[in-house]
Amino acid sequence: MDLIKVKNVSFSYPTKKDTLKNVTFSVKPKSFTCIVGENGSGKSTLLKCILGLNKGYTGEIIKEKRIGYLPQKSEIQSHFPASIEEVVMSGTIGNNIRSIFYKKEDKEKAKEIMETLGIYDIRKKCFADLSGGQQQRVLIARSLCATDKIIVLDEPTNGLDPSIAKQIYELLDSLKKTKGITILMVSHDIERALKYADTVIELTDGKVIFNGKPQDFHIGGESND
Numbered sequence: 001m002d003l004i005k006v007k008n009v010s011f012s013y014p015t016k017k018d019t020l021k022n023v024t025f026s027v028k029p030k031s032f033t034c035i036v037g038e039n040g041s042g043k044s045t046l047l048k049c050i051l052g053l054n055k056g057y058t059g060e061i062i063k064e065k066r067i068g069y070l071p072q073k074s075e076i077q078s079h080f081p082a083s084i085e086e087v088v089m090s091g092t093i094g095n096n097i098r099s100i101f102y103k104k105e106d107k108e109k110a111k112e113i114m115e116t117l118g119i120y121d122i123r124k125k126c127f128a129d130l131s132g133g134q135q136q137r138v139l140i141a142r143s144l145c146a147t148d149k150i151i152v153l154d155e156p157t158n159g160l161d162p163s164i165a166k167q168i169y170e171l172l173d174s175l176k177k178t179k180g181i182t183i184l185m186v187s188h189d190i191e192r193a194l195k196y197a198d199t200v201i202e203l204t205d206g207k208v209i210f211n212g213k214p215q216d217f218h219i220g221g222e223s224n225d
Contacts, residue, residue, distance in 0.1 A: 001029070002026040002027060002028055002029075002062075003027050003028070003029055003063065003064040003149060003150050003182050004026065004027040004050060004061070004062070004063045004064065004150070004184065005026045005027075005060075005061070005062040005063070006023055006024060006025050006026070006046075006050065006059070006060075006061050007024050007059055007060040007061075007062075008022050008023075008024055008058075008059040008060065009022070009023045009024070009046075009049060009057050009058070009059035009060070009061060010022055010023070010057060010058045010059055010206075011042075011045060011046075011049055011054060011056070011057040011058075013045075018205075018206055019042050019045050019206050020042045020045060020046055020049065020057070020206045021205070021206045021207045022059070022207070023042075023046060023059070023203075023206070023207070023208055024208065025201055025208060025211050027150070027182060027184050027199075028182075029149070029180075029182055030176060030180045030181075030182055031176070031182055031183070031198045031199060032172065032173065032176050032182075032183040032196060032197045032198045032199075033182075033183065033184045033185070033197060033198065033199045033200075033201065034185055034186075034187050034193035034196075034197040034199070034200050034201070035047075035184070035185070035186045035187070035201045035202075035203060036186075036187055036188070036190050036193050036200060036201070036202050036203075037202055037203035037204055038204070039188075041203040041204055041205065041206065042203050042205075042206040043154075043186040043203055044072065044154050044155075044186055045206075046186075046203070047152055047154055047184075047186055049061065050063060050067075050152065050184075051067065051069055051152065064147075064149055064150050066146060066147040066149065067146070067147055067149075067150050067151070067152055068091065068142075068143030068144055068145070068146040068147040068150070068151035068152065069143055069146075069151070069152050069153075070136075070139050070140060070142075070143050070151065070152070070153040070154065070156055071154050072154045072155050072158065073132075073136075073155070073158055073159055079128045080127050080128060081126065081127075081128060082126070082127050083123065083124050083125065083126060083127065084114070084119055084122060084123045084124070084125055084126075084127055084130070084138050085110070085114070085123040085124065086127075087127050087138050087139070087142055088110050088113065088114055088119075088123075088138060088141045088142050088145060089102055089106070089107070089110050089145065090142060090145075091110075091141070091142035091143060091144070091145030091146045092106040092109070092110065092145045092146070106145070109145060110141075110145055113141045113144045113145060114141055116175075116179075117137050117138075117140065117141045117171065118137070119134070119137055119138060119141060131164075132159060132160050132164070133160055133161075133164035133167065133168065136156055136157075136160070136168055137168075137171070139156075140153075140156070140168075140171065140172075140175075144175075144181070148179075148181075149181070149182060150181065150182040150183075150184065151175075151181060151182070151183060151184075152184045152185070153172075153183070153184070153185040153186070154185070154186045155185075155186055155187060155188060156168055156172075156185060156187075157169070157187070157189060157192075158188065165189065165192065166192070169192050169195070169196045170196075172185070172196070173196050193214070194214040194217060195214070197214055198213070198214075199211070199212065199213065199214075200212065200213070200214050200217050202217070
């Protein structure tokens with residue numbers, strides 16, 4: 001069963017018509033899907049529709065109830081005065097609707113995730129003191145605390161050095177292969193998207209012009225056949 005199914009979704013901002021035009025695609029369990037396209041093509045808008053952050057779209061979106069989300073870095077407070085552990089644990093808040101306290105199982109899950117991502121030993125460090133790559137690892141850990149099925153990421157390597165960006169892609173690929181985590185991400189880095197993704201979706205002017213395997217992708221939406 002698909003974890004996300006988008007069918008004929010269209011969306012317009014009040015000041016910009018037809019940001020998305022009849023977008024249709026699905027995300028299968030334990031897959032790595034990358035949405036690529038130029039700035040303004042509708043990539044981030046599409047993610048926000050899927051997450052329920054953009055209201056008023058037409059069409060249909062069926063999705064897994066619990067989705068972990070890592071927004072664009074520009075939307076994140078990089079100088080947030082909290083420890084790594086506190087930031088990661090905050091990802092479990094949605095699991096504790098009836099209590100203001102963290103459950104034992106949430107603490108155990110956060111510890112396991114921090115160990116997996118190699119940040120447990122520095123968990124008491126301040127988030128604001130970390131490098132950009134370390135902050136992204138912490139935020140990925142936070143998103144994993146919200147779900148054990150699928151995480152959605154909006155340009156997670158934007159602004160990072162190429163070597164650090166490669167590490168983030170390798171981390172996401174490892175989470176898919178070893179933990180069965182489904183990855184849906186927006187990326188401007190087509191080269192790495194083609195290397196790591198199972199499925200590539202290209203948007204141009206709000207339309208899907210390619211949806212398929214990386215080996216069939218050609219810039220501009222045409223296949224290599």
